[in-house]
Amino acid sequence: MKSINSGAKAEAEKPETAIPEPQVTTTQHQIHNPVLEAEVNKLDQDIKDQAKVQAALESQIQYHVSKLQQVPVFEQQIAGLMRDYDSLRNHYNQLQEKKLSAQMAGELETHQSR
Numbered sequence: 001m002k003s004i005n006s007g008a009k010a011e012a013e014k015p016e017t018a019i020p021e022p023q024v025t026t027t028q029h030q031i032h033n034p035v036l037e038a039e040v041n042k043l044d045q046d047i048k049d050q051a052k053v054q055a056a057l058e059s060q061i062q063y064h065v066s067k068l069q070q071v072p073v074f075e076q077q078i079a080g081l082m083r084d085y086d087s088l089r090n091h092y093n094q095l096q097e098k099k100l101s102a103q104m105a106g107e108l109e110t111h112q113s114r
Helices: 002-013 034-113
Strands: none
Touching: none
16 A cells, blocks of 8 residues: 555655646638748748759769779779880880991991991
8 A cells, every 4th residue: 555655645746837838739720921921932942943953963973973983993094004105115215226226237337348
């Protein structure tokens, strides 16, 4: 029985100054304020316009992200081209040296035969 009394005692100790939660009631007829309606319509249109701008920006972001993802591929291609270029340049320089040696040998031979 002690538990029943303690339960009743706890209810008696609750503060009676608790603030009741406000109840929201909807009315059948709403007050029409043309100024507020115009502002709401303008804000709705602004939201639609901003949504279009956002979609365009997201499209641009995706384009640039795809370009950035291609950068490593291009870097690899450039590195390969640079290696090829260096190899070909070295080969060209070797050929130029051989050509110069051959010309000098030819000139030396013609001067010796005179």
